[in-house]
Amino acid sequence: MSKTASKPKLRILIVEDDPMMQLGLEQTLSTVSDFEIVGQAEDGYLAIEAAATLKPDVVVMDIGLPRLDGISATKQIKEKFPNMGVVMLTSHRLQTEVVAALSSGADGYCIKGANIERLVTAIQAAKEGGSYLDPQVARLVMNNLHPVVPAEKREALHTLSEREMEVLKWIVEGKSNNEIAEILYLSPNTIKTHVRGLMNKLSVDDRVQAAVIALRSGLV
Incomplete structure (x- = not known):
């Protein structure tokens, strides 16, 4: 009788200089069955070295x-390993820092102290090649990126189907494809198709820009 091959775990590198926070993150993320903590680093240079050595799927930075x-560490990691996910987990909420982090190539931005489910969602989204923005900082990015939405972008919103518009609203809420699939009782592949469709209609490269x-x- 053949055994079903187990799904490989999502390998995570934690980069955090506070020992207590580092320990808390390791213990919390280790409770997620699909996650495996493969290493930790205390500063940016060690993070780059660990990323090169351990080849994690996602770096929590x-x-x-x-x-x-x-x-700066994220920028160097993404230059060397563009497919490696990086999720910023920080107490920093300044607009300049949020935008700088995303500009460096970060796939997600989470605020420390927020619901752990948000971090898990961000990590999973980064692994899938998606993006995640904590609702607490979403409007900071909104006010900096494209302060005025071009008329063609606003008009493009009206070309979205009812389902695409529904999916977009959940993207704004920071939901991953899998979570949206569960909410709408659809398959993840169907959601991926809708996300790809709405991104094409809006002429954007990622979920953050769509959000x-x-x-x-004023959609939400």
């Missing part, structure tokens, strides 16, 4: 790190 900050257009246009 703090911004305020000694020697080399998390934004920004929705927010700036």
Whole structure:
């Protein structure tokens, strides 16, 4: 009788200089059955070395790190390993820092102290090649990126189907494809198709840009 091959776990590198926070993250994320903590680093330079050595699927990165900050470390990691996911987990909420982090290539931005489910969602989204933006900082990005939505972008919103519009609203809420699939009782592949369709209609490259257009246009 053949055994079903187990699904490989999502490998995570934690970059955090606070020992207590580092321990808390390791213990919390280890409770997620699909996750495996493969290493930890205390500063930006060590993070780059660990990323190269351990080849994690996703790096959970703090911004305020000694020697080399998390934004600079993320930029170097994404330049070397563009398919490696990076999720910023930080207490920093300044508009300039949020935008700088996303500009460095970060796939997600989470605020420390928020519901752990948001971090799990961000990690899963990064692994899938998606993006996640904590609702607490979404409007900061909205006010900086495309302060005025071009008329063609606003008009493009009206070309979205009812289902695509529904999916877009859940993207703004920070939901992953799998979560949206559960909410709408559809398959993840169907949701991926809708996401791809709405991104094409809005002429954007990622979910964050789509969310920004929705927010700036008063959709939510």
